[in-house]
Amino acid sequence: MNMHWADKIAKDIIASQKFTPYWVDDMKTPSGYSHIGSLRGPLIHSVIFRALKDAGKEATFTFVINDFDHADEFPPEFKEELKDYAGCPLRAIPSPIKGFGSLAELLAQDLKDTLISLGFEAKFLSSWDLYHEGKFDEVIRLALDNLTKIQDIYQKISGSQKAKQGWLPFQVICEKCGKLGTTRVYAWDGKEVSYKCEEDMVTWAKGCGHEGKVSPFGGKYGKLPWKVDWAAHWKVLGVTIEGAGKDHASAGGSYDIAMEIVKEVFKYPQPFKLPYEFFLYGGKKMSSSKGLGLKAHDIVKFLPPELARFLFTRQDYREQIEFNPVGNFTIPDLFDEYDRCWKAFIAGGDENLSRTFKLSQINKLPSTTDLFLPRFRDVAINLQNKEKDLVKKFEETKGSKLTKEEIDLLKEREKYALIWLKQFAPEEFRLEMAEKAPEVELTAEQKTFLKEIIGLIEKEEDADRLQQVLYEKAKEMKMDIKKAFSAIYLVFIGKEFGPRAGQFLSSYPKEKVIERLKEVTK
Ligand SMILES: [Zn+2]
Incomplete structure (x- = not known):
């Protein structure tokens, strides 16, 4: 069975009959500008929500902004300005940028905008608002009345000795200094909680x-501490499906604690458990080399929204995504993979690929009429080679006129290819044919090879086939493939390596290419 992972999950959820009514939820604490990897959770939930709907089920989808959480660290850009607010609830910290009611609103809006542009369907909720509307009062009472039980759950699952520490499951906002992260609640009399604002309880706030x-x-005056708070949200909203990243979902972690609390303390069924893998990216190399910090909001600057969504829909939630787009062909490869899925969608081919394509769409599905997809990599090469008429170029490749839809697609790819060339492409790719033949040493064998390929270039119209015949020629001559191709790069760009030779050579006028080859082999 070649089923998409999200459809498999939806099928399991439905078959179990345990998670009705279907309510998919995810949440996020707006403590900084979200990085690109933090889109994985929301998009996994979005895809599962769609899979449930496509299976003919009614489903609800919410995304909670945990804006009642305290700040323990600030984004580097606001660190200095906000340092006195460490420990305060995010919703109570002023926004360092005008136009937002709080730091939480500023950061949440940034994430919401990105998510919405990626076709995210959830209704956004504010945890702060839910508490202030009194929706948590019942679970707060339950948590405090069952404080020993909660302490025992922590002890049993994570080994954390809450009873010994005199810890009660509530966090108070200090009436004097407004901080939430520095208070310790030590008593509950059935009506009120007693607390102390501790000077040195945490290192990041006083x-x-x-x-x-x-x-x-x-x-x-406060909220439930976060693992209890997580379970409380499930009960208050009626959540039946909520995944968690591997960091929270490890054995003895917060997901397990919340799962136990929801069942034992709040007497509410445990949601469908879905631990998902990390999204990794190239660490320092990615953020520093091009001055390009990859935040969530950056993704729609360098990828069309469908491609950005595709990055998360194609990979099984149990597999890591490693994304390192700088200095390599990650982005062109992503486009190729997307096109493969698109072609499956058009042709009614491989169900998993076709489904991945569908789940990556933002609004409506494109038509299934046959469509010529201008290859992203070729668009980039042509741009690199200052090709003036891209439409003409691709009409040659297609062998007929481009339709309006195809021209629009080409224009879109042109836009993103320029960004790729500027910010991501490998150094050696950013090459152009040298005006004059570079002064390079060629072996006799390399010269013969270059002489031999003149006839091939004269005959061959298709870039991919040209690549193939060049390769075959080198093999036929029993030449080292690398040495053969380096001969081409040496005489055109003066380097040992370069872009795919077939594409590269095809992107220049034939007579110019042949003239150069004749010149260097005479
Ligand atoms: Zn205080």
Whole structure:
């Protein structure tokens, strides 16, 4: 069975009959500008939501912004300006940029905009608002009345000795200094909680020493600590499906604790468990080499939204995604893979590929009429070679006129190919045919090879086939393939290596290419 991973999950969920009504949820703490990898969770949920709907089921999809969480670290750009607010709830910290009610709103809006542009369908909810609307009052009471049970769950699952630490499952906002991350709640009398704002409880913020007693209800003076809070959201909203990244989903981790609390304390069924793998990227190389910090909001600057979504829909949630697009062909390869899925969609071929394509679309599906897809890599090569008439060039490749749809697609790829060439392409790819034949040493064998290929170039119209015949010629001459191709690069760009020779040579006027070959082999 060649089923897409999201359809398999939807099938399992439906078959179990345990997770109705279907309510898919995910959440995020807006503590900084989200990085590109943090899109994986939301998009996994989005794809599963679509799979449930496509299976004919009613489903709800929410995304909770955990804006009641405290800040323990600030994004580097605001670090200095906001340093006095460490420990405060994100929603209570002023926005360093005008036009937003709080830091949480600024950062959440940034993520929401990106998600929406990627076809994300969830309804956004604010945790702060839910608490202030009193929606958490019931679970707060349950948590505090069952504090020993919660302490025991922590002990049993993670080994954390909460009872010994005098820890109670509530976090108070200090009435004096406004901090949430520095307070320790030590008593609950059925009506109010007693707390102390500790000076040195955490390293990233200083408490003021104030002691007080407040009502835990209504959101004014605090919230549940996050693992309890996570479970509480499931019950308050009615969530039945929520995945978690590997970091939270490890044995004894927060996902397990929340799962146990929801069942034992809140008496609510555990949601469908879905631990998913990491999204890795090229570390420093990626962020520093081009001055290009890859934030979530950057992805739609260098990929069309469907391609950005595709990056997350094609990979099984149990597999790591390694994304390192700088200095290599990751992005052209991604386009090739996308086109392969698109062709399967048009031809009604491989179900998994075709489905991946469908799940990557933002709005409506394109038509299934046969379509010529201008290869991204070739668009880039032609641009690199200052090809003036791309439409003409691709009409040659296609062998007939491009339709309006195809021209639009070509234009879109042109836009993203320029970005790729400028910011991501490997150095050696950013090459142009040297005006004059470079002064290079060729072996006799290389000269013979170059002489031999003149006839091939004269005959061959198709770039891919040219690549193939060049390769075959070298083999026929029993030549080292690398040496053969380097001969081409040497006389055209003066380097030992270069872009795919067939594409490269085809992107220049034939007579210019032949003239150069004749010149260097005479
Ligand atoms: Zn305080």
